[in-house]
Amino acid sequence: MIFTSKKSDDSTIVELLASSLRRDIAFGTLLPDQKLKINELRTRYGGSNHSMRETLRILSTEGLVEATAQRGFRVTSATEDDVRDIQLVRVEVEKVALARAIALGDVAWEGRVMAAHHALQKAESMAATDPDDLVALEWDEACRAFSYALLQACDSPRLIDLHRKFFDQSRRFRLAQMREGRLDWTARRLRQKGLLDAVLSRNETDALRLLQEDVEAELRH
Structure with missing residues (x-):
């Protein structure tokens, strides 16, 4: 039960982070092609390294974020x-x-x-x-x-x-x-x-x- 609860808490945090980043990408607060650095994102949105990486992974599957060759992330282009x-x-x-x-x-x-x-x-x-x-x-x-x-x-x-x-x-x-x-x-x-x-x-x-x-x-x- 402890592990189930922890997993649920982590999932909730990731969902909240993903919702916030989606909103800021939609409104242009996070600009097209902008590099997304884990530490800077954590300062702005909260969460742990793990939860923020999981958030960016989810947004990457949705096509809102792209993984770069240097294993970082950036907002997708808007051409x-x-x-x-x-x-x-x-x-x-x-x-x-x-x-x-x-x-x-x-x-x-x-x-x-x-x-x-x-x-x-x-x-x-x-x-x-x-x-x-x-x-x-x-x-x-x-x-x-x-x-x-x-x-x-x-x-x-x-x-x-x-x-x-x-x-x-x-x-x-x-x-x-x-x-x-x-x-x-x-x-x-x-x-x-x-x-x-x-x-x-x-x-x-x-x-x-x-x-x-x-x-x-x-x-x-």
Whole structure:
């Protein structure tokens, strides 16, 4: 029991550290290509050498951090090629998952999609008028929740895992567009409502088209 408890404590610390680093990468506090030194990270975020190394290993598998040839770590790059590639993968993965969800989803899934869309619209209204960091985080989570709800019924844990990974990689680009005032909130609202209507009516063609337009608009480079 002692070892189980210690393992659980370590896992919790790593999860908290990973969440903090993900947030700071998304907001640009940790810059693209920035070297990540264990001692400096521990001073800023806490944790032990072991927990910080495990955190960086996890973020490396998620594509947010890269291991360098000198066995150190750095934040991944954020070039136009990176944005283009993330956009490509997100579109392809999410279209496959959404097509399956439309075919397999039940009434309960439709309810979750509707609830997530409602929450997203409230978050978007706040973000459009008062885009401080807390509001931006809430908006980002609402975007994630709606995107996840759409795909949840695809019956493929691996597709969901790929979606999560590349959605996280796209966060800093989406947040940058929001904070720099480059998002068209009216167009987003109409597109998301159209996507919701297409999903509920099981119109796969329109749903996949609108999904692709939404991802491309968020990641316009």
